[in-house]
Amino acid sequence: MIRLFILCSLLLALPMSAADILPESDQAVSARGAALDLAGAFTANDGYKVRDGYHLARLKKGESQLFQVNLYAGNSYWFCAAGAPATGTLSVTLFDETGAPVAIQPFADPARAAAGFTAANSGLYYVKTTLLDDSSSEGSTICLLYAYK
C-alpha cells in the first residue's frame, strides 16, 4: 500500500507535457479529424501537403498553448487547430523567434481556426492556439497540425 502511494505520488510529481502524454481519447480523435478536415481544404484547392503529425493540448476557456515550429523561407504554411467537444471559439496566431507577432491570414469557424503564413525568413516560430470561449467548464482537447507548400 505504501509502495502504491509512493508510486502515485511520484507519478503526480512528474512534469507533464500535453504534447507527450495526452492519450488518444475520443475527443482527441474528434479534434484531429476536424483539424484534418480544415487542412484538407488547403490540400484539395491549393496544393498544400499536410504534415503527418499533430500536437494535442487540453485547454480551458482563456488558456493558450505555445508550440515551436521551424519554418523555411519561401514556403507557405497553414496552421490549423480544432477542438472537441466542438463548442468553443479558437484563435491561431504566429510569432517569430523574438516573440513578435507576424502577419497572418486569419480564419475562424466554430471550434476551429487557422493561420496562413508565408515565411520570409527561415528559423524558429511559435504557434499560439487560444481557446477564446468554451461552454464546457472541463475544457476541450485541441489538435494543432500544419500544411505547407
Next chain:
Amino acid sequence: MRHRFRFHSFIVLLTALGAAPAGWTEESTPGQPEIPMVAPLTKAEMDASSSSNVLTLPMPGEFFSAIGKRNRPDWSLFYRAPLAQNYSNRAQIALNLGGLIADGYIAVEAQDGQQVKNIGKDIVTLAKALGVSKDVLSRGNSISDFAENNEWNALKEELEATQNDVRSAMAAMDDQDLIILLNLGGWIRGTEVVSSVIAQNYTPEDARLLRQPAIIRHLAKQIDLLPQALQDEPLIAELRKKLLTLQSLVSYPIDHTPAPAEAVALRTEITSFMPLITTPTSEK
C-alpha cells in the same frame, strides 16, 4: 459590398463544383494577411513553449520544397551510392534509416520512379535490421505503387508516414533513443543536399534557407538526453562534436544572407559527417 458579392459568388461556384473547403462560408473565409493585435511573447512564455519531434522538426520534403520553388535543381545529381546493408550497430542503422528517407524525398523531387522504388526497398531492409519492418513493409509496397503511377505528392506523404511508422514502432519497442538518431540522420542528409545545391548554384534567396539555429539546438539537446552509454559510443560522441562545429555555420542573425563561401563551408563540414555515418562501424 461589390467585393463581398463577388467573393460570395466565388464561394457558391466553388461549392457547386465541390471544391470549396468544408465549412467555408462568406462569413468565415481566410482574411487578408495582417498582424494581429496581440502582445509580443515574453521570454518566460517562449521558454515554456512545447515542442515535439513529430512537428517541431521539419521533414526533408519541406526543406527541398523551399529550394525547388525558385530554382529547380537537377535533383538526380544528388543521388548517392546504395548504402551498406551489413550494419551491426543499431544507432548507426537508425541514423542511416533517417538519411535514406531523405534520399526518398530527393528521388521524389527528381520524379524518378525507379530510384524511389530502390530506396523504398533499402528502407525496408534497414527497418528489418532494427526489427521494425512489419510496420514499414506495407508502406514499402505503397511507395512502390505510387512510384509506379508517378503520384509524387502522395509519395511525399507516404515517406513522412513511413518515418512516423518507424518512430511509432521504435517507441513501442522502448527504443526512444533511436528516434532521436532517425531524426538526426534525416536532417544531416537533407542539409548536406541543400547546402550542395546552394553551393553549386548560389542565389541569395536560397542561401537564406541555410539558417537553422533552433533545429541544431533541438538536435543537440536531444543527443544530451541519450543514455550515457550511447553518448559514449565513438560514433555518437564524434557526431555530437561535429554538430557543435556545425552550429556556427547555420546560426546567424535573421537579416544575414550567407555568402557563397559560407554555403561552401557548410557543405564541406556536413559532407565530412557522411563517412562517419555510412561506413559500418566494424570497418572503421
